[in-house]
Amino acid sequence: MTTPSRRDLANAIRFLAADAVEAAKSGHPGMPMGMADIAEVLWNDFLRHNPRNPRWANRDRFVLSNGHGSMLLYALLHLSGYDLPIDELKRFRQLHSKTAGHPEASETPGVETTTGPLGQGLANAVGFALAEKMLARRFNRDGFEIVDHHTWVFLGDGCLMEGISHEACSLAGTLKLDKLIALYDDNGISIDGDVSGWFTDDTPRRFEAYGWQVIRNVNGHDPVEIGQAIKTAQKASGKPTLICCKTQIGYGSPNKAGKESSHGAPLGKDELALTRSGLAWTHAPFETPEAIAQRWDATARGAEAERAWTSLFDAYAAQHPELADEFHRRMRGELPASWDDASWAYVRKLQVDGLTVASRKASQMALDAFAPLLPELVGGSADLAHSNLTLWKGSRSVAQESPDANYIHYGVREFGMSAIANGLALHGGFVPYDATFLVFSDYSRNALRMSALIPAHAIHVFTHDSIGLGEDGPTHQPVEHLASLRYIPNNSVWRPCDAVESAVAWKVAIETRTGPTCLVFSRQNLQHQHRTEQQVQDIARGGYVLMDPADGTFDLILIATGSEVELAMQAARQLSDAGTKVRVVSMPNSNMFDRQPLEWREGVLPSWCRKRIAIEAGVTDYWCKYVGLDGAVVGIDTFGASAPAEVLFKHFGITVERVVELARAL
Numbered sequence: 001m002t003t004p005s006r007r008d009l010a011n012a013i014r015f016l017a018a019d020a021v022e023a024a025k026s027g028h029p030g031m032p033m034g035m036a037d038i039a040e041v042l043w044n045d046f047l048r049h050n051p052r053n054p055r056w057a058n059r060d061r062f063v064l065s066n067g068h069g070s071m072l073l074y075a076l077l078h079l080s081g082y083d084l085p086i087d088e089l090k091r092f093r094q095l096h097s098k099t100a101g102h103p104e105a106s107e108t109p110g111v112e113t114t115t116g117p118l119g120q121g122l123a124n125a126v127g128f129a130l131a132e133k134m135l136a137r138r139f140n141r142d143g144f145e146i147v148d149h150h151t152w153v154f155l156g157d158g159c160l161m162e163g164i165s166h167e168a169c170s171l172a173g174t175l176k177l178d179k180l181i182a183l184y185d186d187n188g189i190s191i192d193g194d195v196s197g198w199f200t201d202d203t204p205r206r207f208e209a210y211g212w213q214v215i216r217n218v219n220g221h222d223p224v225e226i227g228q229a230i231k232t233a234q235k236a237s238g239k240p241t242l243i244c245c246k247t248q249i250g251y252g253s254p255n256k257a258g259k260e261s262s263h264g265a266p267l268g269k270d271e272l273a274l275t276r277s278g279l280a281w282t283h284a285p286f287e288t289p290e291a292i293a294q295r296w297d298a299t300a301r302g303a304e305a306e307r308a309w310t311s312l313f314d315a316y317a318a319q320h321p322e323l324a325d326e327f328h329r330r331m332r333g334e335l336p337a338s339w340d341d342a343s344w345a346y347v348r349k350l351q352v353d354g355l356t357v358a359s360r361k362a363s364q365m366a367l368d369a370f371a372p373l374l375p376e377l378v379g380g381s382a383d384l385a386h387s388n389l390t391l392w393k394g395s396r397s398v399a400q401e402s403p404d405a406n407y408i409h410y411g412v413r414e415f416g417m418s419a420i421a422n423g424l425a426l427h428g429g430f431v432p433y434d435a436t437f438l439v440f441s442d443y444s445r446n447a448l449r450m451s452a453l454i455p456a457h458a459i460h461v462f463t464h465d466s467i468g469l470g471e472d473g474p475t476h477q478p479v480e481h482l483a484s485l486r487y488i489p490n491n492s493v494w495r496p497c498d499a500v501e502s503a504v505a506w507k508v509a510i511e512t513r514t515g516p517t518c519l520v521f522s523r524q525n526l527q528h529q530h531r532t533e534q535q536v537q538d539i540a541r542g543g544y545v546l547m548d549p550a551d552g553t554f555d556l557i558l559i560a561t562g563s564e565v566e567l568a569m570q571a572a573r574q575l576s577d578a579g580t581k582v583r584v585v586s587m588p589n590s591n592m593f594d595r596q597p598l599e600w601r602e603g604v605l606p607s608w609c610r611k612r613i614a615i616e617a618g619v620t621d622y623w624c625k626y627v628g629l630d631g632a633v634v635g636i637d638t639f640g641a642s643a644p645a646e647v648l649f650k651h652f653g654i655t656v657e658r659v660v661e662l663a664r665a666l
Contacts, residue, residue: 004292006223009044010036011281012079012292014252017071018275019285020092020099022266027093027101030249030262031069034220035154035185038245041226042152042183043076043298046234050302051081054110057331057428058309060149061112061128065121066156066185067102068264073111074099079288079296082110086286105426105454113426114454117446119162120419122182125153126168127423127432129180129240130398130408134378135429137403139327144316146309146327149179150234156185157195160203164447167416172240173211175398180240181233185220187249193260204244213239220245252279330376330429333457333513342373343507350500351536354528359521359562360463362499364389366506371406374431374510378424380408381435381461382417388435388463414440418447418460425456431510435461437469438478438520441485451516452490459509463521465495466617467652468563470523473642482561483622485518486591494589495520495616497565498528501588504539508592520562524645527566529586542592543604547572547584554583556663557605559626560615561587564634564654568615571659580663583609587626611666617654632662 013036021027042062049059064073071092077084084098091097098108102116112128115121128151136147159165172180184203188195204214213236218229226245233241250262253275267275276282283289288296317324329336346369350362357365371377371392378398381390395407410417417434424432441448441462451458467477485493492512494505502521509517529546538544547569548554556575560568565586572582585604587593593601605612605626612631614623620633627633636652649655 004295006037006040008292009295010040011252011279012288012296013039013072013075014279015276015281015283016075016078016089016286016288018267018272020071020074020089022269022272023090023285024093025266027071027266028068028264029071029267030189030256030264031066031156031185032072032075033251033253033262034187034247034249035069035072036251037221037223038154038183038185038226038247039072039076041223042230043080044296045227046230047152048149048305049298050306051077051110051299052303053306054082056306056309058147058149061125061151061427063112063121063125063128063151063153064103064115065125065153065159066118067115067121070099070101070103072154073103074108077108077110079293081297081299081302084109090286113423114450117450118156118158119164119168120447120450122153122155122159123164123168123416123419123447124423124426125151125180125182126172126177127420128427129172129177130175130420131424131427131430132179133175133177134398134405137401137405138375139323141316141320144312144320146313146316151180153180153182154185155182157188157190157199160184160201161199164415164419167413168420169207169212170210171410171413171416171420176211176238177240178236178238181230181243182241183243183245185247186244187247189249189258189260189263191260191263204242207242211239213241215241215243218243218245220247221251254278326375327429333428335511336373339373343370346370347500347503347507347536348533350503351531355499356525356528357499358523358525359496359498359502360389360523362496362502363461363506363519363521364392365499366503367392369503370506370510375404375406376430377433377510378406378408378430379433379435380410380417380421382410382414382440383412384436385409387437388461390433390435390461410434414443415447418444418451418458421458421460422447422451422454422456425458426454431457431459433459433461435463437464437476438462438481439464439476441478441481448485448491448516448518449488452488455490455515457513458516460516460518461521462518464523465520465562466522467636467640467648468522468524468617468645470645470648471642474639477640478618479636479639480619482520482616482618486622490515491518492516492589492591493518493520495562496588497560497562497586498526500529500531500536501539501586504536505588508540522563524563526563529565529569539588540592541596541600542589542594543585543587545583545604546586549576549581549583554581554609555611556580556666557583557585557609557612558615558659559585559587559605559612559623562616564615564617567654567656567659570656571663574656574660575663582663613659613662613666615654615659617649630666632666634658634662
């Protein structure tokens with residue numbers, strides 16, 4: 001064929017997408033067909049990436065926030081040379097394929113983050129751009145801009161309707177993330193039809209109010225206009241950019257273009273044939289002519305871009321060897337060589353010191369001890385820094401120009417905060433933690449779920465963990481939240497009982513690269529627990545024997561977490577004085593405990609001992625799997641109340657007396 005035109009290149013995306021959706025008999029062809037021209041210009045003229053090394057540190061990050069149009073991304077990855085062969089596109093939405101219905105970072109080379117819940121990809125992109133800015137401040141030197149890349153995000157009307165877009169984009173403007181460029185698929189259509197009945201925002205003015213540069217009314221099917229808009233965006237200083245691209249959903253489909261019928265269903269065999277004819281695409285399904293494939297192939301220029309960067313980095317390393325070593329370590333996700341010994345030394349010191357403090361205070365103490373060892377640790381709180389105690393002695397706001405900035409004041413933006421933290425984690429070079437009250441984990445719930453699904457190495461800190469927070473009442477007292485978070489697959493939830501367990505929880509969370517961790521801390525003081533050296537080591541297993549009778553035999557097991565561990569210890573002493581032999585098990589992380597070998601779990605909770613009581617100031621059902629039909633659970637299955645903490649624990653029957661009474665009944 002003759003030299004391919006830009007429309008030919010874009011049509012390759014359109015028909016790979018439409019053919020894959022048709023083969024799967026499900027999917028979303030409209031968005032890929034509508035955004036194909038924008039994607040072609042961005043990926044062929046601007047995006048810096050290396051298909052042969054999807055993890056190149058200085059690559060541009062591309063995020064498909066409107067993830068239902070996943071075939072757009074799969075087509076781009078396939079055409080540009082990533083390890084995504086055509087057979088995977090033919091298996092779109094099929095079991096064990098690399099082309100899931102929505103992009104999944106863990107499954108597909110080149111996918112930067114898992115998207116689908118609208119707006120979250122946009123928030124992740126804010127995290128990517130913030131990571132780039134902080135790394136550039138830390139590592140770049142005159143003549144050596146080793147961190148210099150853009151974050152590009154595609155988004156649609158649905159992303160902008162979601163409240164998370166307000167949270168994340170408002171903060172992005174405040175933080176002046178000028179390497180963030182969003183391309184808005186302004187097609188006026190969502191699943192229910194023309195959005196004019198429910199989405200009449202003046203989007204450009206909204207983003208200008210956030211402090212963004214806005215480029216309006218770009219013809220999303222004109223490569224010249226698209227390219228000029230992107231060039232303008234790249235020149236912005238101190239402002240992220242929103243490019244508003246007017247497009248037609250389902251572009252090229254004679255009967256479905258511009259209609260919701262092309263949004264979330266295959267075009268159909270006959271309509272697809274008409275589309276081929278209308279766009280003069282004479283090639284069979286999943287067939288890309290060689291001339292078009294060659295124009296798309298980005299492997300050579302991607303390798304050259306990385307080689308040029310590597311040459312720059314080598315020269316940088318010669319002049320700044322310590323910075324170069326730190327950069328490599330952080331981007332590889334490795335901890336400092338001194339980390340393990342230093343962190344265990346701090347834990348052992350706490351055990352010796354025997355401090356009685358609130359676990360939120362113990363958390364801050366752990367940050368003071370660990371953060372100086374970890375320049376990659378970056379924290380933040382949703383306007384509760386002084387309640388969550390997430391500020392440590394070396395905290396410096398990212399709103400300042402310090403190269404060592406490491407703290408984000410998120411404002412009251414719980415959902416956006418957690419999704420941005422996911423982006424920070426995915427970018428590389430950082431271990432992020434965020435924080436709010438446990439009851440407000442509801443606000444960030446879907447971002448917490450996405451942390452586990454992606455998975456992202458983000459640490460989510462939650463304080464004020466129970467009715468123990470007292471007078472603020474049931475609106476602020478979490479009841480079902482601990483159980484709910486534990487039920488998220490691949491999520492790890494810690495509720496430590498004292499300063500030592502709190503420090504171990506932080507240590508393990510920092511080391512856990514396979515997914516997120518939720519750290520749950522108390523407002524009230526928690527009594528220090530005595531342990532042997534072996535018991536201190538055993539905390540990391542999630543559940544361990546804290547106390548046994550002197551002769552090692554027992555008739556009853558008490559299982560507890562957090563502030564209720566001391567309650568269990570007191571009850572055990574009373575029962576022991578009355579002749580009942582009691583084992584006390586501290587279970588700070590049931591998720592971790594459940595992953596231990598059977599021998600360990602049986603050693604802690606032997607199956608022969610069926611007289612068990614679990615104690616936690618939360619819903620009781622979760623603990624039934626540990627106590628069985630012969631056991632009991634002390635907890636709370638109603639909302640809380642407004643009163644001092646000690647009054648509430650007595651009112652709801654979470655007391656030593658209640659545990660002793662149940663034990664005697666058993």
